[in-house]
Amino acid sequence: MSLxxxxxxxxxxRSGHAEPLATVRHRxxxxxxxxxxxxxxxxxxxxxxxxxxxxDRERPTLLTLPQPLDRTRxxxxxxxxxxxxxxxxxxxxxxxxxxxRETKDAETGEPTEVTRELCLDAPQVIVxxxxxxxxxxxxxxxxxxxxxxxxxxxxxxxxxxRVPLLGRWLTHLRDRAQVPGSSLLLAMTDLLGRHWATxxxxxxxxxxxxxxxxxxxxAGLTGAEAALRAETARDPNGQLLCPPAGPSTDPHFDSxxxxxxxxxxxxxxQLSDPAATAAREQDIHRLLEGLLLPVWEQLWRGVDLLRAxxxxxxxxxxxxxxxxxxxxxxxxxxxxxxxxPVQDDAVTAARKLAQREREQxxxxxxxxxxxxxxxxEHRLAGEALAGVVxxxxxEYDTSRKTAKPRPLVTIRTADRLHADPGQELHRAxxxxxxxxxxxxxxxxxxxxxxxxxxxxxxVAGTVTxxxxxxxxxxxxxxxxxxxxxxxxxxxxTFELTARQSAPLPEPEDTPWTHGGPPRASLPxxxxxxxxxxxxxxxxxxxx
Amino acid sequence: MSPLSPAPSGxxxxxxxxxxxxxxxxxxxxxxxxxxxxVDSPPGAGxxxxxxxAARELVGSGEQLMIVAQTNSQVDxxxxxxxxxxxxxxxxxxxxxxxxxxxxALRHPNVLPSTKASELLEQSVVVSTAAKWQxxxxxxxxxxxxxxxxxxxxxDALLAVARLFDRALFVGDPGQLDPFTIVGTDQWAxxxxxxxSSAVVTLLAHNPRIVPHRLPVSWRLPASAAPxxxxxxxxxxxxxxxxxxxxxxxxxPTAGDGSAADRxxxxxxxxxxxxxxxxxxxxxxxxxxxxHAVARVVRRLLDRRGTCVxxxxxxxxxxxxxxxxxxHRDQAASVRAAxxxxxxxxxxxxxxxxxxxxxxxxxxxxxxVVLHPLSGRPDATAFHLETGRLCVxxxxxxxxxxxxxxxxxxxxxDEHPSTEPVRLGVTVKFPDGWEANHAxxxxxxxxxxxx
Numbered sequence: 001m002s003l004x005x006x007x008x009x010x011x012x013x014r015s016g017h018a019e020p021l022a023t024v025r026h027r028x029x030x031x032x033x034x035x036x037x038x039x040x041x042x043x044x045x046x047x048x049x050x051x052x053x054x055x056d057r058e059r060p061t062l063l064t065l066p067q068p069l070d071r072t073r074x075x076x077x078x079x080x081x082x083x084x085x086x087x088x089x090x091x092x093x094x095x096x097x098x099x100x101r102e103t104k105d106a107e108t109g110e111p112t113e114v115t116r117e118l119c120l121d122a123p124q125v126i127v128x129x130x131x132x133x134x135x136x137x138x139x140x141x142x143x144x145x146x147x148x149x150x151x152x153x154x155x156x157x158x159x160x161x162r163v164p165l166l167g168r169w170l171t172h173l174r175d176r177a178q179v180p181g182s183s184l185l186l187a188m189t190d191l192l193g194r195h196w197a198t199x200x201x202x203x204x205x206x207x208x209x210x211x212x213x214x215x216x217x218x219a220g221l222t223g224a225e226a227a228l229r230a231e232t233a234r235d236p237n238g239q240l241l242c243p244p245a246g247p248s249t250d251p252h253f254d255s256x257x258x259x260x261x262x263x264x265x266x267x268x269x270q271l272s273d274p275a276a277t278a279a280r281e282q283d284i285h286r287l288l289e290g291l292l293l294p295v296w297e298q299l300w301r302g303v304d305l306l307r308a309x310x311x312x313x314x315x316x317x318x319x320x321x322x323x324x325x326x327x328x329x330x331x332x333x334x335x336x337x338x339x340x341p342v343q344d345d346a347v348t349a350a351r352k353l354a355q356r357e358r359e360q361x362x363x364x365x366x367x368x369x370x371x372x373x374x375x376x377e378h379r380l381a382g383e384a385l386a387g388v389v390x391x392x393x394x395e396y397d398t399s400r401k402t403a404k405p406r407p408l409v410t411i412r413t414a415d416r417l418h419a420d421p422g423q424e425l426h427r428a429x430x431x432x433x434x435x436x437x438x439x440x441x442x443x444x445x446x447x448x449x450x451x452x453x454x455x456x457x458x459v460a461g462t463v464t465x466x467x468x469x470x471x472x473x474x475x476x477x478x479x480x481x482x483x484x485x486x487x488x489x490x491x492x493t494f495e496l497t498a499r500q501s502a503p504l505p506e507p508e509d510t511p512w513t514h515g516g517p518p519r520a521s522l523p524x525x526x527x528x529x530x531x532x533x534x535x536x537x538x539x540x541x542x543x
Numbered sequence: 544m545s546p547l548s549p550a551p552s553g554x555x556x557x558x559x560x561x562x563x564x565x566x567x568x569x570x571x572x573x574x575x576x577x578x579x580x581x582v583d584s585p586p587g588a589g590x591x592x593x594x595x596x597a598a599r600e601l602v603g604s605g606e607q608l609m610i611v612a613q614t615n616s617q618v619d620x621x622x623x624x625x626x627x628x629x630x631x632x633x634x635x636x637x638x639x640x641x642x643x644x645x646x647x648a649l650r651h652p653n654v655l656p657s658t659k660a661s662e663l664l665e666q667s668v669v670v671s672t673a674a675k676w677q678x679x680x681x682x683x684x685x686x687x688x689x690x691x692x693x694x695x696x697x698x699d700a701l702l703a704v705a706r707l708f709d710r711a712l713f714v715g716d717p718g719q720l721d722p723f724t725i726v727g728t729d730q731w732a733x734x735x736x737x738x739x740s741s742a743v744v745t746l747l748a749h750n751p752r753i754v755p756h757r758l759p760v761s762w763r764l765p766a767s768a769a770p771x772x773x774x775x776x777x778x779x780x781x782x783x784x785x786x787x788x789x790x791x792x793x794x795x796p797t798a799g800d801g802s803a804a805d806r807x808x809x810x811x812x813x814x815x816x817x818x819x820x821x822x823x824x825x826x827x828x829x830x831x832x833x834x835h836a837v838a839r840v841v842r843r844l845l846d847r848r849g850t851c852v853x854x855x856x857x858x859x860x861x862x863x864x865x866x867x868x869x870x871h872r873d874q875a876a877s878v879r880a881a882x883x884x885x886x887x888x889x890x891x892x893x894x895x896x897x898x899x900x901x902x903x904x905x906x907x908x909x910x911x912v913v914l915h916p917l918s919g920r921p922d923a924t925a926f927h928l929e930t931g932r933l934c935v936x937x938x939x940x941x942x943x944x945x946x947x948x949x950x951x952x953x954x955x956x957d958e959h960p961s962t963e964p965v966r967l968g969v970t971v972k973f974p975d976g977w978e979a980n981h982a983x984x985x986x987x988x989x990x991x992x993x994x
Contacts, residue, residue, distance in 0.1 A: 178726075178730070344730075344731065345736075347702065350698075350702050350703075352738075353738040360725050361725075418873060502677030502678055502703050503677070503678070504703050505702070511706055513702070513742075513745065513750070514698070514702050514745060514749060515735065
């Protein structure tokens with residue numbers, strides 16, 4: 001946790017409500033996202049109990065199981081989920097833009113044009129918390145390898161037809177959710193936690209009800225009081241007023257309401273009484289509906305809060321990455337590839353790690369560029385400085401035939417940069433990417449340790465930097481490329497784009513140090529081209 | 544093995560023991576049945592000397608080889624050592640277009656720098672970083688490679704460069720910091736080729752017949768430090784110091800002024816260790832009082848004009864022979880500023896080195912001053928408990944190590960037992976950071992001065 005986030009949390013404790021950590025929304029938010037709340041059964045890993053989902057706040061769809069340990073019924077539920085979810089997931093596959101790019105033919109070296117489709121939009125699924133994402137991943141794992149009646153060898157227990165396809169989509173969504181900054185599958189607690197700081201720990205923030213209590217406490221209550229109520233207040237029957245947002249349910253609910261209801265259902269079924277069985281099933285459905293409707297409302301309140309924030313400038317660029325991811329998965333399904341393997345092979349794992357590291361760097365930099373509050377964290381950490389230009393001195397590099405402008409820019413700032421003269425800096429928010437070099441740190445601008453904790457930090461000093469490029473080819477800098485006195489400028493010690501990842505071998509060329517090529521060289525483990533351009537980030541590691 | 548070691552004669556002396564280990568390593572590298580040879584080296588056990596010697600032996604037997612190191616400064620250092628050790632050796636320094644090699648490495652006539660591997664194919668040895676080697680293509684594989692600091696190299700980097708060689712000698716220190724990543728890697732935990740694990744772990748998992756060799760003698764650590772570092776960080780691979788008690792001395796001509804800094808310096812000069820303990824308090828990372836105490840100790844070390852007496856002879860304790868180690872970069876920046884404020888030269892060839900544990904890996908000084916990673920913290924996270932971090936900080940010195948810390952670390956440790964999940968298929972590393980921290984702290988408490 002950064003120092004600024006810690007301060008914001010302390011602020012929140014003092015003010016009694018959540019404090020903003022961002023001035024803009026850093027994640028894509030679809031016009032009509034699909035909100036989905038999965039519930040799991042206690043006692044069996046990955047066994048669903050209920051799913052509430054929908055895109056219309058007023059009309060949620062609820063799928064429930066009267067006997068969650070009945071595996072035949074479980075796959076009926078998953079088939080219903082496939083019926084609800086797949087049309088939405090597949091609906092973005094048809095509208096595409098066609099992109100062409102120049103490339104060299106692999107054999108002849110002749111330049112050729114390659115066209116690729118990119119879906120114009122992609123689905124977005126929002127679940128309450130990270131546990132929800134994990135549960136969807138588990139459901140994907142338990143369904144994508146199932147055989148159906150349509151298979152040549154369906155086996156003794158064929159699954160309903162679209163269930164394995166659902167598993168492949170859930171696996172893909174969950175995998176994409178591991179990529180920093182991605183927005184195909186999001187947890188509401190992460191979304192809210194990125195944009196606001198509460199006065200409780202990040203662990204406590206995983207409780208959606210408590211988190212929302214800090215964001216929007218009822219009149220007369222502080223965030224802490226409202227959060228405590230959300231976590232612990234119970235009705236006269238001992239049931240939580242604010243049920244947990246899944247995937248686990250309250251044990252007290254399980255033992256006093258759910259378990260007896262299931263027992264009654266089992267008894268009715270044992271007596272082969274269809275009317276009573278249906279009635280008992282309906283009881284369980286209503287019971288779970290009562291549990292999930294408050295959570296449903298919380299999720300949409302979260303969506304409202306996020307929608308009130310203006311979208312950050314780089315969000316569409318990152319959403320394009322999600323669109324590539326979606327398109328690539330669509331293409332693999334269309335090509336009839338087998339399901340994603342249980343374990344990545346060595347090369348695929350390394351590619352995914354490289355992609356995630358690159359995206360982590362990218363999202364960090366882009367958030368800083370888009371949001372002064374995000375940049376403030378870097379300024380406080382001594383990785384960036386912002387200030388007002390107080391002097392510009394036009395100097396030249398005369399070492400070569402034509403003199404090149406190398407202007408000195410002096411900035412008044414209270415920021416303390418952790419850098420020594422000679423260090424490379426990068427100009428943020430300029431007209432184009434520019435490198436600079438730290439020349440001198442004036443009095444009080446250097447990083448002086450505080451003599452005592454009570455001493456104020458922000459004593460303005462001056463910092464002088466030399467711009468090194470991005471000023472055109474002429475002797476005089478192009479207009480607008482050099483800041484003028486009075487301008488606000490920002491320089492960072494970190495680069496403003498992520499470095500390209502080094503190429504990795506193809507899986508069939510896995511070296512002896514990593515066990516050689518994977519034994520089952522399934523077509524699925526064939527990677528896409530490694531020479532993917534940066535605009536198609538999905539090609540490298542999207543499996 | 545090290546010509547500087549005053550190796551006692553006889554088959555049981557440290558010099559003879561080290562020589563036997565090196566002979567076995569060279570034999571396995573040149574003639575072994577396995578494609579890989581792994582050497583575990585404790586701090587200061589002559590790893591670089593071994594690399595240079597192995598390179599010369601390989602070239603001497605008519606081979607060409609490539610060397611993979613992890614950072615540009617490691618590469619420059621190796622190039623310098625190779626070219627110095629053998630002026631007949633032709634050394635290629637492969638480098639990136641935005642990372643010019645150190646002039647120290649290029650001052651030799653037998654060193655050729657280039658950004659293209661294809662221009663260095665005539666050289667008997669080509670040295671570069673793993674990051675640069677990953678981009679090399681269109682060349683025939685080398686028959687031999689040496690991978691230096693292999694425990695700091697990530698498995699995915701080895702995956703990208705392994706196509707460039709047939710056989711390799713992997714040399715590294717298993718006790719130092721593990722490679723790290725900024726993103727979650729749980730999904731690969733337990734896989735033999737987890738891309739975020741160290742290159743050696745992956746190599747050994749896939750080549751179970753490789754038995755790591757071990758260098759048994761630390762030539763850097765004094766007799767006062769080797770037993771502690773060995774017991775605390777290498778419980779199953781013990782090593783000894785190349786020098787005996789009293790062979791290394793830090794002599795201070797003037798008496799101390801009675802201040803806490805001077806008293807801890809006196810203790811450290813006597814015993815090789817010192818703990819300057821400040822009152823317990825929760826602080827920000829750049830704890831101003833602790834930072835100032837570190838700077839004070841360095842200032843007094845220089846003021847008192849000590850002399851380091853060792854098997855190399857006598858040399859004055861100058862700023863360039865002192866290092867300050869911290870856990871975080873902002874702490875290092877604060878210490879640098881505080882030292883500058885006290886008029887102590889910082890950085891460069893003549894100044895005090897102030898850096899994080901990550902950057903101090905593989906370096907050696909006469910005296911180190913360490914800001915304890917857990918000082919002033921309200922919690923003990925996995926980062927701060929990492930065994931390698933403390934190991935690096937406690938094993939950079941030839942004479943003495945002074946630790947500055949707030950009181951209460953033992954209690955903090957007891958309140959934060961290790962909670963990292965145990966995962967199937969992941970080799971558990973011993974000791975864990977919690978235990979190593981306690982071991983070091985227990986030892987330091989015998990050399991304590993309250994500030």
